Amino acid sequence: MFPVKANALAQQLGRSGRLLIVDDSNIMRRHIERSQHFDDLEVVGTAANGVEAVELFKETDPDLVTMDLTMPHMDGIECIAQLVALKPTVRILVISALADKATAVEAMEKGANGFLNKPFTDRQLNEALAELLQGM
Amino acid sequence: MLQERELKTFVDGTTNYFEIAAQQPASVGSPYLVTKGKPGVHGYTGVIKISGKREGIVYFTAPRTMLTVLLMKLKETDFSDATLCDLVGEVANTISGNARRDFGREFVISVPNVLTGDEVEIPMTRDLRPYVIPINWRSHSAKLVVALK
Numbered sequence: 001m002f003p004v005k006a007n008a009l010a011q012q013l014g015r016s017g018r019l020l021i022v023d024d025s026n027i028m029r030r031h032i033e034r035s036q037h038f039d040d041l042e043v044v045g046t047a048a049n050g051v052e053a054v055e056l057f058k059e060t061d062p063d064l065v066t067m068d069l070t071m072p073h074m075d076g077i078e079c080i081a082q083l084v085a086l087k088p089t090v091r092i093l094v095i096s097a098l099a100d101k102a103t104a105v106e107a108m109e110k111g112a113n114g115f116l117n118k119p120f121t122d123r124q125l126n127e128a129l130a131e132l133l134q135g136m
Numbered sequence: 137m138l139q140e141r142e143l144k145t146f147v148d149g150t151t152n153y154f155e156i157a158a159q160q161p162a163s164v165g166s167p168y169l170v171t172k173g174k175p176g177v178h179g180y181t182g183v184i185k186i187s188g189k190r191e192g193i194v195y196f197t198a199p200r201t202m203l204t205v206l207l208m209k210l211k212e213t214d215f216s217d218a219t220l221c222d223l224v225g226e227v228a229n230t231i232s233g234n235a236r237r238d239f240g241r242e243f244v245i246s247v248p249n250v251l252t253g254d255e256v257e258i259p260m261t262r263d264l265r266p267y268v269i270p271i272n273w274r275s276h277s278a279k280l281v282v283a284l285k
Contacts, residue, residue, distance in 0.1 A: 024247065025222050025225070025226045025229075026218075026219065026222050027207070027210065027212060027219060027223055027226060028226060030212065031211070031212070034211055070229060070245060070246075070247055071247065072247050096233065097229055097230040097231075097232070097233025097234055098233045098236050098241075098245075099233060099234045099235075099236050099237035100236035100237055100239075100240055100241045100243075102240070102241040103236065103241050117234070118230045118233070118234075119152070119157035119230055120156065121156060121159075
């Protein structure tokens with residue numbers, strides 16, 4: 001286990017951080033939810049594609065989003081652009097198998113704040129999330 | 137036709153997947169070209185269609201027993217057929233997506249199409265030459281098939 005506390009985040013926001021998980025794989029959504037070890041990070045929703053994610057984003061107002069890229073209906077790149085347009089302060093961690101630099105650069109240009117390649121360890125996930133939380 | 141260094145990309149991707157996701161290395165054998173018949177499947181098959189700079193398919197195929205143990209390693213508690221299908225598609229997607237590190241972004245991968253059964257027909261045109269990468273993990277055998285032109 002890799003214990004991480006997000007107390008600084010809670011102090012800053014005045015409440016727990018709110019996390020939305022977006023991935024077309026059920027297993028990956030559950031894996032990310034189980035593997036994140038932040039005390040003050042509440043998973044407020046999970047979405048299986050970009051269209052669902054935009055709807056849930058409007059309903060749940062998350063602070064943080066983990067975003068897959070290869071998804072049906074609306075891919076992650078388009079979804080990032082829409083989420084950032086809705087809430088410019090949202091922090092987005094791309095979690096994708098796509099390992100080329102150009103894709104990472106494009107995701108960052110659309111507004112993502114971090115990039116984690118699949119497959120990943122619990123430690124890598126929590127370190128990537130911690131980095132994003134520090135930037136809030 | 138695949139070059140040796142291109143096949144190595146998929147061998148490395150497969151090795152990396154089991155080392156990290158399954159936290160237990162797999163024995164990944166030398167790739168071989170299937171010249172007669174078909175590469176065959178193992179019950180659950182995740183197929184990724186490749187387009188762009190290269191065309192063809194990449195598929196990961198594994199038996200239920202192996203996928204079930206893999207799910208346990210991922211701390212998953214749902215071993216339903218739907219979850220096994222999800223996993224086999226995710227493995228195929230991850231290994232194919234990782235290949236873009238070497239092939240570049242013009243190596244366009246589809247979302248996974250999952251097939252079940254031992255007699256399924258994999259959509260492969262005749263001009264594709266399939267290479268099999270054998271995978272042994274714990275006591276289970278699986279394979280990654282790469283057929284690109």
